[in-house]
Amino acid sequence: MLLVLSEDHKEHLSFLTKADGSVVEEFGRIALDFLRKGTNPKIYEGAARKLCVPVGMVQHGVEGLMFLMTESSKHMISEVDFMDSVLALGFGEELNQSLLQLYVQHKHQIRSILSQLLCNQPAYHNLEWRLDVQLASRSVRHQIVPMVTIRLLLTRSSDVGSTHSCMDLQTDPRSLLHMISTLEAALAAVKTSHARRILRNIK
Amino acid sequence: MELSESVQKGLQLLADQSAVNHRSFQVLLDVSFRGLLSSRADPTVLDQPELKHMDRILLKQSHAALTTFILEAVKHNADKSTTSSCLEELTFSTDRIEIFFSAYQKHKNDIERLLSSMGRRPPHVNDVSWRLQYHMKNGQLDKINEPFYLISLNTENEGSSEDINFSCTTEQLQDLVSKLKDAAKSVEKASQM
Numbered sequence: 001m002l003l004v005l006s007e008d009h010k011e012h013l014s015f016l017t018k019a020d021g022s023v024v025e026e027f028g029r030i031a032l033d034f035l036r037k038g039t040n041p042k043i044y045e046g047a048a049r050k051l052c053v054p055v056g057m058v059q060h061g062v063e064g065l066m067f068l069m070t071e072s073s074k075h076m077i078s079e080v081d082f083m084d085s086v087l088a089l090g091f092g093e094e095l096n097q098s099l100l101q102l103y104v105q106h107k108h109q110i111r112s113i114l115s116q117l118l119c120n121q122p123a124y125h126n127l128e129w130r131l132d133v134q135l136a137s138r139s140v141r142h143q144i145v146p147m148v149t150i151r152l153l154l155t156r157s158s159d160v161g162s163t164h165s166c167m168d169l170q171t172d173p174r175s176l177l178h179m180i181s182t183l184e185a186a187l188a189a190v191k192t193s194h195a196r197r198i199l200r201n202i203k
Numbered sequence: 204m205e206l207s208e209s210v211q212k213g214l215q216l217l218a219d220q221s222a223v224n225h226r227s228f229q230v231l232l233d234v235s236f237r238g239l240l241s242s243r244a245d246p247t248v249l250d251q252p253e254l255k256h257m258d259r260i261l262l263k264q265s266h267a268a269l270t271t272f273i274l275e276a277v278k279h280n281a282d283k284s285t286t287s288s289c290l291e292e293l294t295f296s297t298d299r300i301e302i303f304f305s306a307y308q309k310h311k312n313d314i315e316r317l318l319s320s321m322g323r324r325p326p327h328v329n330d331v332s333w334r335l336q337y338h339m340k341n342g343q344l345d346k347i348n349e350p351f352y353l354i355s356l357n358t359e360n361e362g363s364s365e366d367i368n369f370s371c372t373t374e375q376l377q378d379l380v381s382k383l384k385d386a387a388k389s390v391e392k393a394s395q396m
Contacts, residue, residue: 124371140318
């Protein structure tokens with residue numbers, strides 16, 4: 001699969017064709033840094049002063065690289081397809097190679113960053129349990145009520161990073177057994193021939 | 204079992220065969236148990252034809268005393284000898300003690316269950332539902348292709364129910380189930396001690 005780069009995108013990156021190899025490498029490093037930690041406009045200004053070019057040009061260059069990296073990682077394109085895609089940018093062979101290196105080295109990391117963006121649903125993190133027996137209370141003494149106290153830890157990822165939340169729950173032995181058998185059925189469902197066929201065919 | 208003076212007085216009224224006849228005693232006993240077990244307070248609980256002839260104030264006093272006595276007896280898990288000796292002291296006849304005790308035994312478990320459910324506690328998990336999904340792609344990523352589960356724990360707290368929803372991968376669900384199994388195993392072990 002080839003990436004289709006828009007004219008704007010090509011134009012933004014065209015600045016790099018005129019720049020030095022070390023500058024492109026530096027831009028690549030900055031682009032990855034921004035993907036990890038978010039952008040920092042001060043760095044654009046510093047780089048623009050050093051290179052004696054407008055800030056916008058630097059910004060477009062770095063953002064163009066960021067977009068190139070995220071799009072390639074998003075589609076998991078092969079190395080050959082990546083090379084064919086960037087050919088359209090008209091860079092030299094050396095520059096293409098260094099972009100490929102950047103992509104190959106960092107695609108998994110970029111994918112894991114991207115995977116945190118969308119799923120805003122709480123996800124399972126851990127479960128702790130404790131067996132309690134209620135012996136007495138204000139309203140009635142002499143009780144023997146066994147119950148399992150559960151602490152459910154969930155993570156929720158958001159723009160500012162992931163947050164843990166914990167919930168204290170309780171259940172009786174009978175409901176516990178019911179939960180186990182229901183969830184075991186859930187685990188069995190992924191091993192059925194129906195599920196396996198879907199998993200095998202949609203790749 | 205310690206009873207306050209007003210409860211003792213109310214019960215002594217009930218013991219008095221000339222003030223409360225046999226039929227009224229039985230009806231009042233029945234009404235008291237029913238009142239404790241019904242989910243809603245019924246203001247007309249004492250408007251029974253069998254209780255019409257009694258003085259309203261005395262009737263209310265003895266009703267309050269009787270319900271208090273029942274609650275205290277259940278609270279302390281009182282057996283026959285304890286309730287008998289207590290009622291004997293309050294001049295109850297053997298006949299009425301017997302009637303009380305048979306009604307007490309009949310309703311004791313229900314009242315005990317009700318009383319033990321009172322008070323604060325964490326939400327109670329009653330049920331769980333699940334859905335298996337295959338995550339193929341999203342706006343940010345292509346070719347994810349991972350199965351995952353959406354789990355919904357149905358919990359109940361003080362009469363209101365709430366669902367706790369979360370997602371988990373197959374490995375995480377295995378982890379969750381194995382931890383729940385550990386818990387179930389330790390419950391089983393504890394029950395055999």
